[in-house]
Amino acid sequence: GDSVTQMEGPVTLSEEAFLTINCTYTATGYPSLFWYVQYPGEGLQLLLKATKADDKGSNKGFEATYRKETTSFHLEKGSVQVSDSAVYFCALSPYSSASKIIFGSGTRLSIRP
Amino acid sequence: DAGVTQSPTHLIKTRGQQVTLRCSPKSGHDTVSWYQQALGQGPQFIFQYYEEEERQRGNFPDRFSGHQFPNYSSELNVNALLLGDSALYLCASSLGPQDEQFFGPGTRLTVL
Numbered sequence: 001g002d003s004v005t006q007m008e009g010p011v012t013l014s015e016e017a018f019l020t021i022n023c024t025y026t027a028t029g030y031p032s033l034f035w036y037v038q039y040p041g042e043g044l045q046l047l048l049k050a051t052k053a054d055d056k057g058s059n060k061g062f063e064a065t066y067r068k069e070t071t072s073f074h075l076e077k078g079s080v081q082v083s084d085s086a087v088y089f090c091a092l093s094p095y096s097s098a099s100k101i102i103f104g105s106g107t108r109l110s111i112r113p
Numbered sequence: 114d115a116g117v118t119q120s121p122t123h124l125i126k127t128r129g130q131q132v133t134l135r136c137s138p139k140s141g142h143d144t145v146s147w148y149q150q151a152l153g154q155g156p157q158f159i160f161q162y163y164e165e166e167e168r169q170r171g172n173f174p175d176r177f178s179g180h181q182f183p184n185y186s187s188e189l190n191v192n193a194l195l196l197g198d199s200a201l202y203l204c205a206s207s208l209g210p211q212d213e214q215f216f217g218p219g220t221r222l223t224v225l
Binding site: 004041042043044045046049089091099100101102103104105106 | 116117148153157168205215217
């Protein structure tokens with residue numbers, strides 16, 4: 001079945017460091033891909049999305065490119081801030097069933113000042 | 114504009130009991146989806162309600178049931194609670210079954 005595998009955490013970086021969180025997926029057809037973020041004490045928020053191959057989603061300095069040839073959707077940010085500390089989830093919505101979202105297990109990110 | 118709200122915030126039950134969780138969707142949204150998030154894991158899709166009917170269901174037993182009311186709010190019911198049902202239960206609403214889902218803060222259920 002459809003699934004998402006993402007980099008295990010926790011990941012700890014210093015402020016202004018470059019961030020990459022790896023994500024790969026298994027799905028039939030052409031799923032939509034997402035990154036969600038869960039800040040401490042808050043609900044899940046959609047960070048960015050891409051709906052077709054080679055699309056690049058971007059928001060708040062974060063970027064991810066839909067790579068069908070490698071079935072990947074890696075999250076990147078050039079210079080992280082302390083406020084980026086959160087849990088990040090890679091997710092997909094199957095082409096055949098756009099109603100549900102399938103999440104990875106999450107990556108906890110901590111940024112040191 | 115209120116976002117998705119859920120109640121209660123926390124609750125504690127014992128094995129074998131039944132529980133009801135509630136969700137009010139974001140203003141203007143007509144679709145509600147429920148997810149279970151075990152500690153340290155990603156959310157798992159339970160089911161989705163649209164037009165007061167269960168539209169799609171994930172891999173959860175029949176002990177998990179739901180309801181959607183005419184005002185689009187929703188309830189999640191879990192019968193015969195097991196220890197493994199302890200989790201954060203998330204509600205998400207959307208403008209239609211396939212539109213972007215907006216998540217509430219969740220209800221933390223602990224089963225003793």
